[in-house]
Amino acid sequence: MEQANKDRSLVSKVMDGLVTGIVEEKYGAILPPQDVLSKEFDVSRTVMREALSMLLARDMLDVRPKIGTRIRPMSDWRMIDEDVVNWRFRAKPDPMFLRDVIEFRILIEPRAAAQAAARGSAADVAAIREAFEAFRVIHPGEPGYQDADELFHTRIVIASGNQFFRQMAAIIRGALSSVNPIVHDKEGLWETAIASHQRVIEAIERRDPQEAESASLAMIEHAAEELGDKFSTQPQARV
Structure with a gap:
């Protein structure tokens, strides 16, 4: 149970860091590959995959073959989600x-x-x-x-x-x-x-x-x- 809570906390921190990078336009239109992001945040690919899946579920990202993980326009984000609301209002x-x-x-x-x-x-x-x-x-x-x-x-x-x-x-x-x-x-x-x-x-x-x-x-x-x-x-x- 303790490890599960630790993993969830780590996923949340990675999500928060990814969103900060997105709203500050650090990544451009396409996110780096998962292995690159895993090294950047110093986490396992499993944690990074979970964090990305959470953003995908909130309509913030879009995975396309041969292109990669595209950052969707903020107008597409699922604003009914409180986390998404807080993240969206971070942007200028x-x-x-x-x-x-x-x-x-x-x-x-x-x-x-x-x-x-x-x-x-x-x-x-x-x-x-x-x-x-x-x-x-x-x-x-x-x-x-x-x-x-x-x-x-x-x-x-x-x-x-x-x-x-x-x-x-x-x-x-x-x-x-x-x-x-x-x-x-x-x-x-x-x-x-x-x-x-x-x-x-x-x-x-x-x-x-x-x-x-x-x-x-x-x-x-x-x-x-x-x-x-x-x-x-x-x-x-x-x-």
């Missing part, structure tokens, strides 16, 4: 990816807020308020700011009671980790963020689904506007 965000992140949040978070207001338990609502109180006393760039914001949004999704929404929490956390550093470095945005978060929690506490949904949507749309000031998120015309 591009305008199209940021657009997709905002669109995803608009689809999920406002409805989750409405459902949290309608059917969240007293404990659920208290947990959201607790997260907000922690968030409101931390400024962007200070330790704990990102974690506090992610906790606030995650607890709303949990309070929705929707099991599919709860599965999306990792994507929402990743979305915040990508967007926050970009939009929260502007003067006055911290105060706006506090006000928008407060509007959401107060609507949930009043058990007002319509206002909770509107407040959540307004909060995300404001972030989208700030992103639009810094990035062109419109797809470029193909020549």
Whole structure:
């Protein structure tokens, strides 16, 4: 049992190293052969084969005869997988990816807020308020700011009671980790963020689904506007 746990841990470390190399574009489009990778990571071919198979299962790689192991576009990766979500958000965000992140949040978070207001338990609502109180006393760039914001949004999704929404929490956390550093470095945005978060929690506490949904949507749309000031998120015309 101890050896099995050790092997699983080693496979996880190799997977993490491979993903880091992929998102940092270390390998290009095609991974080196397994024996080369085994030497690079100083592991057996069995461990390397298992690590690669895990990435294959997540639609991150594609094995082709006479070509080798091709790295698939990030848009093909299985984003429902929490590991894949975390890995994808390691890469430097591009305008199209940021657009997709905002669109995803608009689809999920406002409805989750409405459902949290309608059917969240007293404990659920208290947990959201607790997260907000922690968030409101931390400024962007200070330790704990990102974690506090992610906790606030995650607890709303949990309070929705929707099991599919709860599965999306990792994507929402990743979305915040990508967007926050970009939009929260502007003067006055911290105060706006506090006000928008407060509007959401107060609507949930009043058990007002319509206002909770509107407040959540307004909060995300404001972030989208700030992103639009810094990035062109419109797809470029193909020549």
